[in-house]
Amino acid sequence: MKRSKWIWCAHNALREYNQTVLFKKEFEVTRTDGALLQITADSWYRVSVNGKWIHDGPARAYPDHYQYDEHDISAALKKGKNKIEVIARYFGIGTFHQIPQVAGLRAALLVDGQMIGTDSSWQAAPSHAWQQWTPKISIQMEPFEEYDARLEKVLDWQPAVEVKRPGKLVQRNTGLLTQKPRRPVGEPTATRVKKSAPHWCVPVAQLAHGEMIEANFYTSRPVVLGSVLTVRKKQQFDFSSMEWKVSVSGRLLKTGKVTLKPGKHEIRFFCNSFYGHNKELAFPWLNLKGWGEWSVELASACLFLDNDRRWFASFEHAEAKKAERRWQKAIEQYPKGFSTLDRSIEQVFMEDPAAQFTARTEVGMARRAVRSAAGGALGDSAVPVTVTPSPKGDAELCFDFGEQTCGYFEFTIKADEGVIVDLNAVEYITPDGTIQHTLPFNRNGMRYITKKGVNRFTSLKRRSGQYLFVTIRNAKAPVEIKSVRIIESTAPVSPVEMFKSSDPSLNKIWSMSERTLQLCMEDTFTDCPLYEQTLWIGDARNEALYAFAAYGNYDVSARSLELGAQSLDQFPMVGCQVPSSWDCQLPAWSFLWGMQVWEHYFHTGDKRFLKKLWSAVLKNLDGAEQYKDKYGLFSGPLWNLLEWAPIDHDNETVLHNSMLLVGALQAAENCADVLGENATQKKLKTRRNRLIRAINAQWNEEKGSYPDALLDTTGKASVKTCQHTSMLSIMCDVATPRIQKSALNNLLNSPKGMTTIGSPFAMQFMYEALEKAGEYDALLDSIRTKFQPMIDVGASTVWEMFAGSDFDTLGFPTRSHCHAWASSPIWFLTRIVLGIRQTDAGGKAFEISPWISGLKHASGAMATPKGPVHVDWRIKGKKLQITIAAPTGAKVEFIRNASMKGLCVIPAE
Structure with a gap:
């Protein structure tokens, strides 16, 4: 790639919204074997050779650590003349996957002893068929795709222009996605x-801020749209909207409903939704007959743009509130202080086919x-x-x-x-x-x-x-x-073996969980394949465990960890979704990242990668150290979420954060031990023990629980309690033996009024706590109970929410029907029913101790770097017949447990 150049199209500005450009290059070869194509783009590419679709990319990456893909294209080449064609898109707006910098394509074809790199000899043409002025798919994603085939041959090919873009490129380190x-x-x-009229929306944030590469809530939209409406006969109009304030002939409407006489009426629409993640607002009145030309105006004095690191849901932002008050005053004083924006009508009113379908x-x-x-x-x-x-x-x-x-x-x-x-x-x-x-x-x-x-x-x-x-x-x-x-198109993974048992429900739950995990794996783990496709760091910690067990896949975990580490270039602690144009901090996810670092090493034995991440591990913990209250607890005006259950998390000091920080400190101690960092290990242990004492000082004997939080207003303990603090106190070894007994009771028999687990994500930690406490039957009963409603409605994948969740699902069983944070049965059915538990780093040693729990037989495997560990057991009368197969060199120890009482354990015939 060193001798290739970044290129783009001479017709296009380098930072304009939603561009699609076509590139082509003809070349001749006498040999086709060993041909490699290295390619990347900001923001996206599709490459074809001689009309054969090769692949899409690139993988998500931070601008300072951008990646290129490498494709073997030997099979697509022929002796003589060949042609490479690329469709490249520059999104020109921030997503939760990219931070666009400047439009560009870069490629190098290594074939037949020559290097054919992108430069001004390539031909480029803007694609008029892919429509430019479309709304974003969502706050997390790029602009909506609309293609007009009538325009696909309207091409003006010109030599590409070379573009200067700083930063080095590194090769992609995850597998290319499938094409099935x-x-x-x-x-x-x-x-x-x-048949219905078109639906329209207005990209208010873009109108206000131009070339906007961000996805933050605190992005103001002091925008006003104006036109003259010609009325033919007296009639009533309804301009009611939560999103727009309306004035008619200079008079603000109170209800939105107005009766207009024949003639011309000056109508103004003021953006009433001053902030929000929704960057496009529906505009249902454009189809009315009688509109004249439209104008767009902006109150520059009300412009405000900031990140969301200080969490908006709970904490006031003084400057933002001032800007909003100025905007409300400006509406009343219109037209004072407004300036006209020069925008084409297609940039102002974008057709919304998805709304038409809805x-x-x-x-x-x-x-x-x-x-x-x-x-x-x-x-x-x-x-x-x-x-x-x-x-x-x-x-x-x-x-x-x-x-x-x-x-x-x-x-x-x-x-x-x-x-x-x-x-x-x-x-x-x-x-x-x-x-x-x-x-x-x-x-x-x-x-x-x-x-x-x-x-x-x-x-x-x-x-x-x-x-x-x-x-x-x-x-x-x-x-x-x-x-x-x-x-x-998913990560190239497949299970080493399907889980099977005498319980058809458990079998179905495992297969649903595995299918979901596969659909939520790309170059990183993602939360769900429909709504976001986002790498949420907390989700990735859990999903990595499932991928270790089911697939023996480690590169997706490594890439997710690497991106988390790189987020420390812009955050004091690891970011919650990366790389992303949304700037926010979710401490629980930062600490789960630290735990995943250790777990990745433990399952892979990759000490070199652990060394690579070590400085980021310490930086993450140092960042957390600055957020301490007078009691020594983690405390900050951040997004202090754990899950969607109604925990009292709208405070700066929320107990579950401190507990997960204990887990991250323990993980770092383990890493330090492996790396021989003895002095650092000792300091980390001191910090961990100090934090544990501070947490346990908040235990309320009368309630038999920790409080959810310390209230910002008084500093006193919240009256609310939740299962979450009890489960994390066990999972992260915070609870003393005396406290642990009561905490476990909160998990098995939650008291009246205590907030219970609401999502499959948090249930992972509940199950970790139950496993640690030896409550295997309770764990398996919960899996059956919680996942059965998904089976009952014929689901093929596991859900974002459990049935009956407090989360508003608009009357449906869940929002996302495919969400891998719910794939915990992969992990626990393997560890509990099959009884396979790794005991040494890198898959060197295992304990095998199946928990019978009323089953008649079970079989499956856990993947390891050295190969799968397989277990097949069945009950025959008073005999437990078991087959264990492990990779050569792996130590395996069979351990009896209480569920095998009265059974004679023998090797299977």
């Missing part, structure tokens, strides 16, 4: 939906309008199908992929020019047919506008769901859908 075609199962359902109205079935290719009823064939237009409404086909998946939409459609094809994926449809739409959290779809003839397309964005809705709009002649599929 998945087809729908069965026949699609065909529905007729009411607002769909069914008008009946469309079976007569949708026929198989043979002309028969739809049930004769899933695809291809022909859709006949009808004045009754638009045709909508729902394809079921049988289970949750994540990947690229791919389709072939034959149609006239100008047909609108909307594709939207969802995870769940209720038994009565109610769709769980993904808005307002995520625009989980795309729009395609056809050219005349055959249209073949593979989307640029990985999306997730089980059901894919294909809506045909604006058709005037039959449309043939020749094929629909999803190219599944």
Whole structure:
């Protein structure tokens, strides 16, 4: 890559929002073997060689540690002339995955003794087919994908321009994602939906702040939209909105409803939502007839932009409040202090196809309008199908992929020019047919506008769901859908062995958990494949354990840890989601990162990588040291969350933070021991013991619990108690033997009024505490109880929330139906039912002690760096027959336990 250059398109500004640029280069070779392509881009690329799709990338990375991918393209080359083509996108706005810097592509092709690097000899052209002015998919993701095939040949090829961009590149250190075609199962359902006008939204934060590379809550939007509405006859208008204040002829409306006489009326819309993560606000009035030209104005004196490190949910931000008060005063004093913005109408009003899908109205079935290719009823064939237009409404086909998946939409459609094809994926449809739409959290779809003839397309964005809705709009002649599929794209992992037992529910729970974990693994662990696809550091700690056990995968854990360490360049403690344009600190996640460092070493035995992270481990703990209250507890105006249960966490001193800090200190002591850092180990132990004493001083004997927090207002203990402090006190070895007895009782029999565990994420720690206390039956009973509702509704993956959670799921069982923080059964069924527990670093030694718990048989394996450790046991009468297979050189010790009482243990025949 050293002799290649960063390049971009001469027609495009380097920091403009949502650009898509095409690149190409022709070259000749006499030999094709051993051809390597190294490539990266800010923010995204897709590369093809001789028309064959090679891959997408790059992996997520901080700007100062940017990565390139390496592809073996020998099989795609031919002797003689060849062509490499790249689609590159620059998002031009912050996400939870990227911090865009400047548009650019960089590549080097090493083949036939030559290096063909990106430079001004490459050709570049802006793509007009990929629409530029679209809303963001979500606060976490890039702009929405919309493609107009009518414009794909409108290309002005010019020599690429070389771009200066500082910083070195390093090679990607995780596996490339898979490309597995998945087809729908069965026949699609065909529905007729009411034809509807376009839906619009306004990117208020972008209008206010221009080239905005951030994703913070504290981003003001002092924006006003204005136009003249010509009214033909007297009528009432409803401009009611939570997001907009409206004035008519200079008078602010109180309710939003107004009756206007015939004539011209000056209307102003003031952004009422001054802050928020939602960067685009719905604007439902653009379709009204009679609007004149639109103007955009900005109150510059009210502009405010800051990070979210001081947590907004609980703590006032004085400067932000001042800016908001200035804005409210400016609205009342309009037009004083406002300046006009020069923006094209398409930059102000962005069409929102996802909102149009969400607002769909069914008008009946469309079976007569949708026929198989043979002309028969739809049930004769899933695809291809022909859709006949009808004045009754638009045709909508729902394809079921049988289970949750994540990947690229791919389709072939034959149609006239100008047909609108909307594709939207969802995870769940209720038994009565109610769709769980993904808005307002995520625009989980795309729009395609056809050219005349055959249209073949593979989307640029990985999306997730089980059901894919294909809506045909604006058709005037039959449309043939020749094929629909999803190219599944995940980390290249597969389980070393499936868990099996005499309990079908446990088997199903394990397989659901494993499927979920696979869908939540990319170049890093991610929380969920639909709503965010974000590396949350706390989630990654838990998911790493599951991946160790199920797959023996360590590179995704290592990359997640590495990105956490690099976040310390901008934060005092490890960031909570990285790399990201959202600046916030969640201490519990910082401490879980420290625990994962030790666990990664323990499972891999990789001392070299541990040394690489060691300085970051100490820096993370030093950062925590600055946040101490007078009692010696961790305390700070940060996002002091552990989970969504109603813990009293809106205070600076929250007890669970201090307990997890104890866990991080203990992990660091273990690391210091391995690295021979004896003096550091001693200092860490002193800090840990001091913190333990401070925590246990808060134990309330009368309540038999720790308080949730110390209140900011009084400094006194919160009256609220929760299971979380009890479980973490056991898990992190905080509780004294006397306290531990009461803490364990809180887990097994929570007192009335105590906040209980709300999410599968926190349940991981509950199960760790129960395992440590030897309460294996309670642990397994909980798994059966908590996960059974997912089985009952036919889920293929495990959920973000347990059924009945306090989290507002809008009437559905959960928000995300695929969330790997819920995959804890992988870990605990392996450790408890199979009884496989590693006892030495790097998979050198294991204890095997299966817990029978009423089962008749069980089998499975735990992956290790040296190979899987397999256990197969079954009860035959009074005999426990067991087979154990371990890698050569690994020490294995079988240990009897209380569940085997009365059984004779013998090797299996």
